[in-house]
Amino acid sequence: MTAIIAKYRILLYALSVTLLLGSWEIIALRYYKKDDSNYSQQLENRNIYELPQQSLSHTLNVLYPQFAETLFLQGVTTGFKNRNFMSGCQLYDQALDTGVKHIEELFQKRTICLERTGADDQTIQQTVDQWRQNFPNSRQFPYHMNFRSFEGTGSPELAAQQALKSIPYVRYDGIQPVQLENIQTGEVLFRLSGQAVNIRDIRNCLEQVGFVSHR
């Protein structure tokens, strides 16, 4: 028996550590919804309100304030605390200025900021190109295309869904209302794939079925 334990000791160490951490994971996280695969966000949100001095964004901000991950997380936290996504946009810009390429969500959030501030298509396209070049195979984060209103016929959901079917690299994801300052706007959500993505083409396609752009 001792000989067997000695022979497999490395495997046993690994199993023991997994068992220990796994038990903690099961016990400590049982109150969090696991089905939305989002408990890190839930924990962070809880910490922001209940233990602001112990949140991950606070800790990273004290240790490495200029680090890209820190700036990105600060942006998420700022938007969340103010209940205003746009208040984090400056921090996303700062994070991208460090030249970081590995945070896909950062590219996605920057496109949301640009869409909601009414930036021109060329500026948006540059960020989208960066996003797609770095993550050509990812469909993890949806693109949010902002519109002032819908003046087409029928339901906007159906119109958007039908319109986007003609573009092979786009998969329709839904529609959501967005309040920008005092203006009620809406967003068509879709996922992109591949590197060659043209934002103007997608916008044209949606405008043709009645979505009214800011541009």
Added chain:
Amino acid sequence: MFQTGYIINPRQDYIWFIGLPLVALAAAIGSQNWLPFVALASINLWITIPHHFATWFRTYGLAEDWRRFKERLIIGPIVIYGFVFLGLQVAPISLLLVVSLWDHQHSIMQQHGFARIYDFKAKAGTPQTPRWDLALNWVLYGNMFLNAPLLVTMWLRELYRLNLVVPVGLLQGIQLVSWTVTILFMVVYIGHVIRGAKQGYHINPMKYLFLAASYFLWYYAAWHTASILVFGIAHRLMHGLQYIVMVLFYVRRKRQTDNKERSEGRYRKWLFSSVLTFILCSVIYAIVFQLAIQKPMNEFGFGLFNIADQYKAIPEHGIEAMPGWLSLHLLGEALISAVAIIHYYFDSFIWKVRDEHVQEGL
């Protein structure tokens, strides 16, 4: 006092064990400037996956290894696959953390292993040096792990995901202790080396050059960039290539020294003796691996070219224009068509009844 010993020979050692970390770092910084993030996946496919193949190549291919470790080579994968499947179902964060921690330990042990080979070859070091070297590696790597922003951010995030909140004051204290221990240990380690030299034990300068090159790569990549791209590419190039070189050298040397009696491969001789064949098999292994995990083939292309982008819709075959993630469908279609065509082509010349050689078989 100094006695130089090499793992392979002077030329190969300077290329793979001293020069490679510097070249890998330069390549990684170049990748950060000129290549997209998908390049990391490409390095994974070209280097990391084949370096796993090198392990299977040695363990399951070398007759001696198979005989000596047979039980563990059979039971190990069954147990590991079992707990990985279970871990993914029950405690995925813990599993990820364990994989990540084991990866770090594995990196430390590989560099320590090479350092030991240097002393073995040069007959250098005191009887206590192996333990001192192991401690040196753990202290240096541990200090980087606890202080470098790139690494701290990663493990801290995982701890938060596990709801293991570390107060910032405690973290700063740990980091201060880590630096203090590292500096003190370096002083004591140098004392050990000097004491050993005074007692007549040799020092192999290649070992220290190798360790300096390795830790320069790690420390520079972990501190001076905010990008996983740089650290990931530099580390994987060094770790993977050094491992592959070591396996090829080891297998060859074993076959030479024991006249193939104990170490003759279970594969054919050509696989063991040809580097080109090994590389080809590694690439095929990486392709099969990529197919098995259903990832697109364009990840082989460092983000510079995209297989799928070159193909528009082929309505005659009912194939729509291919987004990157669908390139597997194209490959599948190409395999079916190409294999069929190869079959037609071969049959056009191997089955000639007028051929005397064919007649012999009829």
